[in-house]
Amino acid sequence: MATEQRCTLYFTVKVDNICASEYVYVTGSIPELGEWIPSKALKLVQSKQASEEWTGSIEVGSAPVQFRYFICYFLESGKPSSPKEIVISKWETFLYPRLVLPAVESICGKCRAHVVDTFGHNAGKDLVSDGWLCTENQNEILLRIRGTPFNFFKERYSTRLYAIKVSPFDLRHREAGSIEEDDPEDIQDSYNLPTLPSYSNTYLAILSNDDDPFYHEQLPYGKKFNVEEDYFVFRTRTVAVQFLGFWIELFTVNDEAKTNTPERFATAYALPASFPNTFGECTIPLLSKTNRPVGQLLVDYLVVKPLLKPHPQQTMALSYTRHWKKRKTLEVGHRGMGNSYTKVAAGRENTIQSLNAAAEKGADFVEFDVQLSKDKIPVIFHDFHVLISVAKRSSSTVNLSSKESSSDFHEMAVKDLKLKQLQLLRLDHLNATSELSRQVGLLKVTDDLDGEVTERSPFPTLVEALRKVDSSVGFNVEVKYPMMQKNGLHECENYFEHNEYLDLILSEVLTYAGDRRIVFSSFDPDICILLAAKQNKYPVLFLCVGVTTRYEPFVDVRASTSNAAVNLAASIGILGVNFHSEDLLRDPAPLHRANAFGLISFVWGDDLDNKAHKDYFKNVLLVDGVIYDRIGEVERRRNVFLVEREAKSALFRKTISPSTSRTVCLEDTNSLSDNSASSSSNISPTHSPRINSSVLSPITPPPHICRQMSNGM
Template sequence: MPGQALTAQMSVVPRIVLHFSVEVEAVRPWEYVFVTGSLPVLGGWIPSSAFILFPDPDSARQRWESEVEIGLDPVKFRYFIGYYLHNGKKEEENASFFFCHVNAEQKIKQKMLLLYWGIVKLRNKVMVPFIWVSEASVEDSVFSALLGKDPLLALEPGKNLVSEASLMGKSQNEILLRFHGNPFKFCKKRYAERSYCIKVTPFDLRHREAGSVDDDDNEENQDVMQPILPSYSVAHIAILSSDDPHYREQSPSGDRFKVDSDYFVFRTRSVAVEFLGFRIELFTYDEQNGPSTDRFAIAYALPSSFHGTFGVAGEPLLVNNRPVGQINVEYLFIRPLLTSCWIQKMDISYAKHWKKRQPLEVGHRGMGNSYTKMNAGRENTIHSLNTAAKRGADYVEFDVQLSKDKIAVIFHDFHVLVTVAKRRTPRLESQPPEAANDYHEIAVKDLRLKQLQLLRLEHYKAQTQTKQNYTKVSAEADEQDERLPFPALVDALRQVDSSVGFNIEIKYPMMQKNGLHECENYFERNDYIDIILNDVLESAGDRRIVFSSFDPDCCALLAAKQHLYPVLFLCVGVTTRYEPF
């Protein structure tokens, strides 16, 4: 019947072959190009299930291609570059991720490491995927429906839309080794007068490494054959004191370090930190001839022996197996964020998302400073934040730190004054009533949230400034809940108008140039950041959020643990008003 034939013809869903073809500037031999997207065949935005592309052997450039067959549903996707690591432990389960060169009988648990992701481009242009249609009856309107209102790869010429990836999975760790000031201590003066290049190479302690002090080591517990997949990534260097402070590959003989001038940061990622080691090599540098190709001294750093996740380790420098000095290595461990409220996907990221728009109005601590300036409402309260939103603020800025019971609270200063009643004596009875109390300075981190809300507290400068016209930290008995100090971060996320964005400044004490620390014996950074991030990821919803901090390590942790929200590094300009860090 004609009607049945028409129905059968309409029920045939045309299929489209989507051909991906992208050019990438520099893909190393162990790296691969992937695409992930909104369709199941592209992994559903989960990077470990992404679709792998293959290099075109006939292309003069580094072109990666592949194709998939899809229906007429709209498709969105991102390219990314990554490679695989494994921890070297044999598991009973099959590998979680695919890798074409792994023997299936090994059953090695692999971990994908993302390097860069976003829209991969070369020379300010992107190759839009070619599309073939397997049904000739499909009209041009299908293409507009497939591509959506705007092209998939809408790109402004010259704009970099590629960003570095955050830590993926539960086993990846990022390790930073830093050298600044004068990290060298030599036994002989002539060694100290030389200039040196520094090179850092990671290696696995379970396997023999090339370039060690003793290359003839034949210990039975070390594998002669190197594994197919490493447990660590290549160590890249960022020279923060240079005009180009971005991470890059190291020079063959290292990079020249200028004492009391340069700031070197070496970065690697590992899925087996307990077996990770670093070989630190020094090469002499001559002003006329440049760096020497012969190594002068060597040192070894073992992260498993470091105390804590942040600190400085002094490692002996060896020349011909004899110690000639010491090199101080500052280290920082970045652990992955362990959370059940967020699945690491690649569909949304504002980590590098800047649009041309009008300036934003941001409410500082909500409606302004009230403890040292004469703002009528108490700063950093639910009422202050909501009032700023009602009066047209696009964002509100506030400060977050942890209480003793590890609850993220909103408060600016690291210390408060606790009112303490003096012991009654005949001498005290003859004095004015205000003399019956004294103040004791205590850190916010040493008080539980209930104590912060119940104790009678004053601003830490209350003893040195005029109290009149300044808002007290502690609330009066008849004040509304939204005006109370020390609101929890989750309460602000749930109770403040969702249309206003949050600039969440992460407070973390730092060492000042005058030698005084803002607040010693503070929380470990990874735990500290994880608690705040978990609150945000669980309760933020669709709210616009920006993280900021004066502590550069907190910024590094925030950027490495998540890719949803931008991270801003705050700094103090040339001023005598504040003590510099």
């Protein structure tokens, strides 16, 4: 047997704007590159000749090698026997990784010796994403300062302009600039301190800045805060939350004296370990330079934990988080075949039967709502509350002429009922007792004659949907989470903790989704933030109500307007925004802003029941997806993914002969399955060059690439 020829494979990548504590790695499809696991990747070395270039090399055989570059840094918790942890800053998220063919490209035992890649750019595309929380000890801390956060004890302080800066520090270290004398006990404990930091730099995003809502490094003297206008978000990652502190500085701003150095006016300290929850508000004292209290600062906070429930290992092999294949507008079945509790419908909404019916009618995706039951099982249901029918106590006499019902309805939250109770109790919609419901004959949540659980029954579990609904139809999984409304009412108080709630849903999707197309969405901005930070596979859309007269608006300013929704989506690097039709029909400008930021746009709303409105969004505004009721009932349609698959198969039957090289098959498949740029680029991709079959023996694409070619978003 002939010995496989081996060669040296070189990697050189140009990276701009890298921090001093960051490193560049390459991971890929072979063991030498870690098989897509970041912690096992190959570390590159910074070039002495060109500091922006990072280089490395490995010995490989003749088989194809796929790879991606990523930027990372390391943190250390300081716990005994706890290793340093890799934290991913940025990574390349092209649908198709970089590809090298050593059997063809090797010259005199060297491959890619003079090739210089550019980080985040490949085959005409530019696509880089933030890293996810890839180890169980990593946490992301967000501090939000917004609106009117200052409460000064003296009126004259309230009229000044201030710049804000937030700096992280480790409570085990003496604070830089401290005037306190060293504590002998601190010196004795110094051997326990980690050699690396336990936290990252703190970056600032100004969501109120329509031109630049992205995260950036902070300025030495902070950023000016405009009271009642600005929304500042400070972001830090840490592997030791219990030892993390934030030093918040307020500098006086004098716009007329721009050459003068700003003067520190007050400071405050925030300790995440002292926060009562992982989400909320806290008021912290502002101290003058002489440590006298001068006021208070109101801070919102969110603690993002990694995905801790069982799930398949997340690697860098494949990511759809920022990928979107440009095509005609996708059509999405709202709750399957449509709303059935406040509109007339042929079948009950959010059931297996309704979802499959939409698939049979040609829906490209189906949208449904997911929340948890009391026993923490993800179930599909839209409303946070239901009416429970409770039999009245019988009296000693019976009035046969009375029309009064023999039962009463009591409102209960879905979260307070176990799955078995949801499936067996007589339940009704909140509007069931209204006169309109009686006149029109709207469907009940459960029928009086319901017995065993069937595909027509309400409250199917998420796992049932993933297993029983036609796999050709994609899922738009709306993650429900209650929010405070402007009328002072909360949608559902005392709800589950954000992280555990979302972990239970993500665990099931990552475990059971298989090759199904998945898009997450939520009206809650923080759920969108968690979805982006906890997993690296599926895209996320921020659901937006915007300016509306139909629904009670939310208090959260990030969800108050469509423009604010665009800023949030751009800031946290998710796929896009799911706009409300009512708002875009009034003013489509937010959609154009979303396009300018490279975001994908979906539209939902009752206006889409009108065909003229639906055609306007599809053919004039050219949105990427429309979500509406009763899909396929008025106009016959077919699932676009099935149509594309059939066209691809027909093309192969016409063009491929038995003697054709598999290499040609790989090339043609790539050109068909990804014939447009991703969501962040309008440049058409460059196809792989044709390779002479006489030079290269047939190549079989790796299994996950075969799945990509047939299941691109």
